[in-house]
Amino acid sequence: MGKRLLFFILTNILVMTTIVIVWSIITTFTGINGSFENGGPGLGIDYMGLMVFSLLVGFTGSFISLAMSRWMAKKMMNVKVVKPEGQLNAQERSVVEKVHRLSRAAGLTHMPEVGIYQSSEVNAFATGPSKKRSLVAVSSGLLTVMDDDAVEGVIAHEIAHVANGDMVTMTLLQGVVNTFVVFFSRIAAILVSRLVRSEMEMIVRFVAIIIFQILFSILGSLVVMAYSRHREYHADRGGADLAGRDKMAHALRSLKNYVDRAKVNDRTDDSAIQTMKINGKGGVMQLFSSHPDLNERIARLENR
Incomplete structure (x- = not known):
C-alpha cells in the first residue's frame, strides 16, 4: 500500500540531496565549473549543460532509490523474511502459500520474498527493483484483524503491483520529475x-x-501521487483477476469497515490508522494521498 511509495520517495529525496552535496564538494575543491553560468545573454545560464546534468542526476537518483527499495523496506519496518524452507507456524505458512500461489497465477517465474512485520497497523506493501527481486510484506495487525479471504485479496492486490511492474514504471516517472526538480532548483538558486x-x-x-x-521534490511528489492513485485501480483489477472479484471487494470493504470503526472510536490520530495511507482524504489533502478513496475503489471494482 502506501508504504511502498513512501519508502521510495523518501529514499529518492535523500539520494538526490546526497548527490548534490557530493557534486558541490567536488566542484569546490577541483575548480570545475559546476555553476552552469556562462555569462551569455539573458540570465547567463548554460541551459543545455544544466539539462544534461539534471537528467543524469535525476535518473541516477531514481534508479539508486529503486535498487535500495527492498533493503530500505526491510530495515525501516524491521521485516522478518519468511523462508518457505524454514520452520513456519500456521500463520506464516498461510501467508507464504498465498503469495506463491497468487504469484504463479500472475505468471511470475521468480517468487517474491515474503515478509511479516510486527505492527498494529492494518497494512501490506510490495516493493523491489524488479519482478525477480521483489518483496511482499504484511503487518501482524492485518493478519489479526482480517479474515482469510480478505488477507488473500490484499496479497493479490500487492502481487498485481509486482506483476504490473509498477515500481519500475514509478521509477521512470520519478526520474522525469527529478530532472525538472534539479533543473529548476538550480535556476532558482542562481537567481x-x-x-x-x-x-x-x-x-x-x-x-x-x-x-x-x-x-520542488515535495511539489513533484504530487505528480507521483496522482499516478499512484491511478495505478491502485489497476492493482485492484489485477487482484480481482488473481483472487476473484468477491475476495478483492471483500478485502476493500474490510479495510473500509476497519477505518469506520476507528473513526467511531475516535482513533483517527492513532498511528495504526495514519500509516495505512488507504483511507483517502477529501479536498486538497487528497492530492497528497497515494491511494484513492476506498468508497471509489469499491464502486469501480463492483461496477467493472
Whole structure:
C-alpha cells in the first residue's frame, strides 16, 4: 500500500540531496565549473549543460532509490523474511502459500520474498527493483484483524503491483520529475544567490539549492501521487483477476469497515490508522494521498 511509495520517495529525496552535496564538494575543491553560468545573454545560464546534468542526476537518483527499495523496506519496518524452507507456524505458512500461489497465477517465474512485520497497523506493501527481486510484506495487525479471504485479496492486490511492474514504471516517472526538480532548483538558486554580496554568493547558492530541491521534490511528489492513485485501480483489477472479484471487494470493504470503526472510536490520530495511507482524504489533502478513496475503489471494482 502506501508504504511502498513512501519508502521510495523518501529514499529518492535523500539520494538526490546526497548527490548534490557530493557534486558541490567536488566542484569546490577541483575548480570545475559546476555553476552552469556562462555569462551569455539573458540570465547567463548554460541551459543545455544544466539539462544534461539534471537528467543524469535525476535518473541516477531514481534508479539508486529503486535498487535500495527492498533493503530500505526491510530495515525501516524491521521485516522478518519468511523462508518457505524454514520452520513456519500456521500463520506464516498461510501467508507464504498465498503469495506463491497468487504469484504463479500472475505468471511470475521468480517468487517474491515474503515478509511479516510486527505492527498494529492494518497494512501490506510490495516493493523491489524488479519482478525477480521483489518483496511482499504484511503487518501482524492485518493478519489479526482480517479474515482469510480478505488477507488473500490484499496479497493479490500487492502481487498485481509486482506483476504490473509498477515500481519500475514509478521509477521512470520519478526520474522525469527529478530532472525538472534539479533543473529548476538550480535556476532558482542562481537567481537568489545574485541578490547577496559576492563573498556570500557560493554559500547562499549551496543552501538555496538544497532548500529548493527539497521543496520542488515535495511539489513533484504530487505528480507521483496522482499516478499512484491511478495505478491502485489497476492493482485492484489485477487482484480481482488473481483472487476473484468477491475476495478483492471483500478485502476493500474490510479495510473500509476497519477505518469506520476507528473513526467511531475516535482513533483517527492513532498511528495504526495514519500509516495505512488507504483511507483517502477529501479536498486538497487528497492530492497528497497515494491511494484513492476506498468508497471509489469499491464502486469501480463492483461496477467493472
